[in-house]
Amino acid sequence: MIQQFFQSFYLFSKNEIDNLLAFFKERTIAKNDFFVKEGENCKEIAFIQSGLFRSYYVSEEGKDNTYCFRFPNDLLASYSSFISNKPTVENLQAITEATLLVIKKEKIQELASKNPNWSEFSRMIAEQEYLELEKRFFQLQQNDAAQRYTFLIENQPDYIQKIPLQYLASYLGITQRHLSRIRKEISF
Amino acid sequence: MIQQFFQSFYLFSKNEIDNLLAFFKERTIAKNDFFVKEGENCKEIAFIQSGLFRSYYVSEEGKDNTYCFRFPNDLLASYSSFISNKPTVENLQAITEATLLVIKKEKIQELASKNPNWSEFSRMIAEQEYLELEKRFFQLQQNDAAQRYTFLIENQPDYIQKIPLQYLASYLGITQRHLSRIRKEISF
DNA sequence: CGTTCAGTTGACTAAGGTCAATTCCCGTGG
DNA sequence: CCACGGGAATTGACCTTAGTCAACTGAACG
Numbered sequence: 001m002i003q004q005f006f007q008s009f010y011l012f013s014k015n016e017i018d019n020l021l022a023f024f025k026e027r028t029i030a031k032n033d034f035f036v037k038e039g040e041n042c043k044e045i046a047f048i049q050s051g052l053f054r055s056y057y058v059s060e061e062g063k064d065n066t067y068c069f070r071f072p073n074d075l076l077a078s079y080s081s082f083i084s085n086k087p088t089v090e091n092l093q094a095i096t097e098a099t100l101l102v103i104k105k106e107k108i109q110e111l112a113s114k115n116p117n118w119s120e121f122s123r124m125i126a127e128q129e130y131l132e133l134e135k136r137f138f139q140l141q142q143n144d145a146a147q148r149y150t151f152l153i154e155n156q157p158d159y160i161q162k163i164p165l166q167y168l169a170s171y172l173g174i175t176q177r178h179l180s181r182i183r184k185e186i187s188f
Numbered sequence: 189m190i191q192q193f194f195q196s197f198y199l200f201s202k203n204e205i206d207n208l209l210a211f212f213k214e215r216t217i218a219k220n221d222f223f224v225k226e227g228e229n230c231k232e233i234a235f236i237q238s239g240l241f242r243s244y245y246v247s248e249e250g251k252d253n254t255y256c257f258r259f260p261n262d263l264l265a266s267y268s269s270f271i272s273n274k275p276t277v278e279n280l281q282a283i284t285e286a287t288l289l290v291i292k293k294e295k296i297q298e299l300a301s302k303n304p305n306w307s308e309f310s311r312m313i314a315e316q317e318y319l320e321l322e323k324r325f326f327q328l329q330q331n332d333a334a335q336r337y338t339f340l341i342e343n344q345p346d347y348i349q350k351i352p353l354q355y356l357a358s359y360l361g362i363t364q365r366h367l368s369r370i371r372k373e374i375s376f
Numbered sequence: 377c378g379t380t381c382a383g384t385t386g387a388c389t390a391a392g393g394t395c396a397a398t399t400c401c402c403g404t405g406g
Numbered sequence: 407c408c409a410c411g412g413g414a415a416t417t418g419a420c421c422t423t424a425g426t427c428a429a430c431t432g433a434a435c436g
Binding site: 354 | 417
């Protein structure tokens with residue numbers, strides 16, 4: 001799993017990849033427990049072996065906003081906190097039981113100081129995260145709720161199948177009431 | 189100007205920074221002309237010496253969405269196209285006459301192959317762009333139009349002073365009609 | 377069978393869009 | 407100095423999208 005993930009960057013030799021696991025520690029997280037909580041400084045990043053995560057933050061008025069979901073074979077971190085060394089607003093909660101492979105930021109920095117490919121790796125991750133977020137932003141800016149929902153159905157069927165509708169509504173930036181309305185419309 | 193910009197990354201020696209200008213070409217852009225147009229592959233990035241830019245993209249129904257603005261001493265590129273080598277949806281238009289210092293992507297790659305600090309530099313740019321976009325995303329997701337506008341007034345007074353309201357409305361994700369309504373409300 | 381939790385629905389309200397008519401501002405030419 | 411022409415901004419009347427609150431349905435499970 002994680003070996004395949006690293007191969008996909010074409011940065012590391014077969015030998016290096018075989019030795020990668022040594023840098024990571026396995027961790028289990030129970031359903032509803034957190035990998036990161038609001039206010040913390042996120043100093044590690046994880047590879048998800050199994051399980052589902054939701055990232056959400058709570059705004060002043062108490063509204064719960066879903067930032068994103070993370071699936072098996074995805075990376076998991078409060079990425080902005082990880083790169084900026086500042087406290088996060090995100091809560092990364094397991095919505096099913098999960099197993100992770102965790103690595104500390106300082107370990108990555110140590111590896112980067114010895115092998116510039118780790119520095120390239122960090123750059124590629126940052127760029128990927130940017131591209132993904134930009135898509136999400138455009139989606140939110142240009143489409144109304146019904147369009148965003150149908151886009152989700154067509155492009156991320158995983159989401160519909162595996163994630164409770166209350167979370168999907170919040171991910172789409174609408175209330176559950178309105179999502180129900182849209183679902184009813186579309187089913188005709 | 190550009191020297192100060194590079195100094196702020198703490199990656200390059202005074203000597204290196206003094207020689208930087210040689211890598212860039214100066215370019216002038218007339219008001220309403222484009223640095224990048226939709227459909228192009230953005231293969232260069234620019235440092236803005238003077239002038240103001242707006243990035244916008246047009247959605248299927250013909251709606252014009254403002255992605256962002258760029259000011260003097262900012263970098264200018266369709267960043268997602270620049271890093272992914274894919275055609276962009278963005279139009280980068282000068283809203284005043286402008287002068288740029290332009291560098292090609294391949295030049296940066298050439299520099300990075302010789303000096304790993306250029307690779308670090310690219311990583312830091314990617315991370316900065318991510319952080320900025322995340323703020324923008326949170327803003328759009330959690331606040332209504334009036335909150336977004338008052339945030340803008342308080343945190344980016346430049347925007348209000350220098351950018352036509354029609355563009356600001358589109359940046360905020362609303363119509364000019366609604367922005368007028370908000371402005372009227374607030375002035376009491 | 378109750379209880380619980382997720383999802384749906386109805387009735388009403390509020391935020392924001394559409395379209396078209398002004399008004400405001402400013403430059404230019406008489 | 408004034409008149410007027412054009413682009414930017416405001417406003418009014420009306421409509422659509424989405425939020426609020428609370429009641430209801432339905433499946434899951436002890």
